[in-house]
Amino acid sequence: MEALGSLLKILVMLAIGVFCRKTDLLSETGTNELKKLVTSIVLPIAIFNALAIAEYDINMVLLFLIILALLLLAFGVGFLAGPILPEPYRRYLPFVTSVYEGGMIAFPLYISLFGEEKLSNIAIFDIATMLFCFSVFISALQAVESGRKIDVSTMVDCALHNPVFIAAVLGIFCGLTGVIKLLTASNAGVIYTSIKDIITAMLNPLILLIVGYNFEFDAKRIVVAAKAILVRVVTQGILFIPIFLFISRLYPHNTFMLGAAFIYMSAPPSLSIQSYIATEEPNKFIATVNSLYMIVTLVVYAIVAVLLT
Numbered sequence: 001m002e003a004l005g006s007l008l009k010i011l012v013m014l015a016i017g018v019f020c021r022k023t024d025l026l027s028e029t030g031t032n033e034l035k036k037l038v039t040s041i042v043l044p045i046a047i048f049n050a051l052a053i054a055e056y057d058i059n060m061v062l063l064f065l066i067i068l069a070l071l072l073l074a075f076g077v078g079f080l081a082g083p084i085l086p087e088p089y090r091r092y093l094p095f096v097t098s099v100y101e102g103g104m105i106a107f108p109l110y111i112s113l114f115g116e117e118k119l120s121n122i123a124i125f126d127i128a129t130m131l132f133c134f135s136v137f138i139s140a141l142q143a144v145e146s147g148r149k150i151d152v153s154t155m156v157d158c159a160l161h162n163p164v165f166i167a168a169v170l171g172i173f174c175g176l177t178g179v180i181k182l183l184t185a186s187n188a189g190v191i192y193t194s195i196k197d198i199i200t201a202m203l204n205p206l207i208l209l210i211v212g213y214n215f216e217f218d219a220k221r222i223v224v225a226a227k228a229i230l231v232r233v234v235t236q237g238i239l240f241i242p243i244f245l246f247i248s249r250l251y252p253h254n255t256f257m258l259g260a261a262f263i264y265m266s267a268p269p270s271l272s273i274q275s276y277i278a279t280e281e282p283n284k285f286i287a288t289v290n291s292l293y294m295i296v297t298l299v300v301y302a303i304v305a306v307l308l309t
Contacts, residue, residue, distance in 0.1 A: 017212020044167035051171025052180035054120035067128035074098035102126035106267040108204040122260035134159040216287040225288040266300035268293035
């Protein structure tokens, strides 16, 4: 019953987002402003706190390296499988097969099952994705879209101006030094925790409302989108095997880590892809893929909710 309740809460918030779009209760400008609020303040604070109180060991380093390697493999599969799709879609397949939407999808789903205090378990997955995104992924996407090369300084500048990336770096630093743990153990810890809690309490509902608002099912593109989704599902399913074996060996009986792997690797491709694509048809194709892939994500979420909570 608890698992069903968790799933229903997710579906209700997504449905409210869809309703807001259908009835013009919220405008696209309004949801974009909400997204800025989430990605600039709420999500960075949640990630910072999770990583600042996390326990760091060699296993986390190994997991980070494995995720990074798998991202590169998935990206390569996208290029090899490109001929499955017609033009102008095939050039965008590598950006569908790799990376995961952690902040806007995986994090709120994980929190709804395991709680914000366990967020560091899934945040470590996203650190590898962010590093990959701010290097290979974004530069390749911009090159495909514009035909121009992106230098290293541009990628570094992009990372240093991203609040989520900055929060992750600061969170790891505080986690390694133990600064926040000392703070929370002091009398001021109650104040810190209460401020953090009231800010991050809005994370799940806001994100899910935004995701629901942006659902886009275009019948004209469903067939080609379904092919891209199939490639991603097969790729991620195969790549999940080494992650499962790694977690089972180094984190035995740790349902929090196993749940993080399931939910994270079932998340759709990054929702930010669309912001780099100016051409209308490929942009709508990516939007359709992301929307349809939420079905896969929610099915996996339901399975995790039943088996691991």
